[in-house]
Amino acid sequence: MTTSTDREHTAFKGAQPTAVTSATVGLVTDSTSYEAEAAATTSSKTKQRGVRPKGLLREMNNMNREPPPPYNPYYPPQYPNATQGNFGQPIAGMMPPAGQPTAGMMPPTVEHVNMGIPDSAPPEYSLGFEDENCFSDATIRRGFIRKVYLTLMVQLLITVGIICAFLYWETLNDWVKDTYWFTYTMMCATFVLIFVLICCPDIRRKVPLNFIFLALFTIIEGLLLGSVVVYYSAEAVLWAVGATALVSLALSLFSLQSKWDFTGLSGSVWVLCWTLFSFGLLCAILRSQYLYIFYASLGTLIFSMYLVMDTQLILGGKHKYSINPEEYIFAALNLYLDIVTIFLLLLQLIGLCR
Numbered sequence: 622m623t624t625s626t627d628r629e630h631t632a633f634k635g636a637q638p639t640a641v642t643s644a645t646v647g648l649v650t651d652s653t654s655y656e657a658e659a660a661a662t663t664s665s666k667t668k669q670r671g672v673r674p675k676g677l678l679r680e681m682n683n684m685n686r687e688p689p690p691p692y693n694p695y696y697p698p699q700y701p702n703a704t705q706g707n708f709g710q711p712i713a714g715m716m717p718p719a720g721q722p723t724a725g726m727m728p729p730t731v732e733h734v735n736m737g738i739p740d741s742a743p744p745e746y747s748l749g750f751e752d753e754n755c756f757s758d759a760t761i762r763r764g765f766i767r768k769v770y771l772t773l774m775v776q777l778l779i780t781v782g783i784i785c786a787f788l789y790w791e792t793l794n795d796w797v798k799d800t801y802w803f804t805y806t807m808m809c810a811t812f813v814l815i816f817v818l819i820c821c822p823d824i825r826r827k828v829p830l831n832f833i834f835l836a837l838f839t840i841i842e843g844l845l846l847g848s849v850v851v852y853y854s855a856e857a858v859l860w861a862v863g864a865t866a867l868v869s870l871a872l873s874l875f876s877l878q879s880k881w882d883f884t885g886l887s888g889s890v891w892v893l894c895w896t897l898f899s900f901g902l903l904c905a906i907l908r909s910q911y912l913y914i915f916y917a918s919l920g921t922l923i924f925s926m927y928l929v930m931d932t933q934l935i936l937g938g939k940h941k942y943s944i945n946p947e948e949y950i951f952a953a954l955n956l957y958l959d960i961v962t963i964f965l966l967l968l969q970l971i972g973l974c975r
Contacts, residue, residue, distance in 0.1 A: 761946050762937050765935070765949055765952075769956070773957055776953065776957050779836075780839065780842065780843040780846060781862070782843075783840070783843030783846070783847050784843065787850060788851070788855050788858060789855070793847075798851055798852075803844075803848055804845065804848040807841055807845040808845055811842055811845055814838040814841060815958075817834060818834055818835065818954055819951070819954075825948070825954075826948070826950070831950045835953070838954075842957075846961065846964075850968070853968060858968065860971050861964055861968035865960060865964040868921075868967075869928065882940050882941055883929050883930040883933055884930060884934055884941045884942040885941045885942065886926070886930060887942075890926050890930060893923045893926075897920050897923055900916055904916045914974070917966045917967075917970035917973065918970065920962070920966040921967060924962045924963050927959050928959040928960070931955040931956055934955075
């Protein structure tokens with residue numbers, strides 16, 4: 622028979638596992654909640670200490686591994702509104718590159734003019750010479766032409782005055798005819814001054830040295846012409862002066878209006894000039910009046926071409942070649958020699974025909 626004590630002992634043995642199981646579940650639950658609370662506390666402390674989560678660190682490492690952007694000379698315009706005062710401000714949501722301060726700690730920047738890519742192309746740099754003003758090429762060329770022809774007119778007036786003195790001053794006229802060496806001396810001095818003015822650019826460009834040499838050349842050339850015209854009558858000389866003036870004016874107008882460019886014919890005209898020189902030697906040997914007339918006519922034609930060519934070189938414009946505006950002494954010398962040579966050839970032609 623089972624006593625009451627045995628029943629109680631049996632009942633206690635059956636209930637003991639249930640009670641132990643319940644206590645164990647309670648302890649596990651308490652431990653789990655404690656670990657969750659500890660993890661939450663650790664996460665909050667980690668955030669407070671500034672340690673970034675692992676996912677964010679992984680993204681930053683990936684960003685740092687990317688190659689840097691290509692060099693942009695217009696930096697910093699890849700950021701929008703860079704020229705409106707947001708210098709150094711990255712785009713919203715973009716992390717600054719490693720090693721650079723954050724947006725709140727960006728150093729102060731100085732605004733530069735024309736930084737960044739403008740909406741339109743920048744204006745081209747210019748000196749302000751594009752418009753027609755006192756420094757334009759056309760104005761410089763016009764001033765050069767005025768200076769050349771003014772110098773030429775002064776030279777011609779001096780020459781005409783000296784020629785008139787030799788023509789109408791009987792004492793000087795007779796002295797030149799009796800003094801044969803005077804003509805040869807003036808000829809040699811003329812060639813020396815021509816070579817100096819042509820071969821020495823420093824002399825013909827430096828003021829007032831260029832005007833001094835040009836005036837000296839004009840006076841000596843006038844004396845040379847005066848020693849030549851004493852062997853002709855005054856009427857023949859006046860006819861030659863008038864014909865030279867008419868031919869020179871007509872050729873100058875032709876040079877202004879003609880579409881033919883003679884500036885590229887300098888080589889051909891030079892060959893013709895040497896041909897004329899050789900023909901002159903032949904005329905001096907044969908001493909024929911008809912050859913003299915042909916020589917004077919051919920020489921007038923050749924130096925008329927020279928006058929047209931030199932005039933177009935002075936005018937410039939659409940012609941192939943032109944003279945530098947600084948060479949106004951050289952240009953005036955060329956025109957003066959052309960006109961004087963035409964005058965001598967016409968004077969010879971008129972004297973032979975009379």
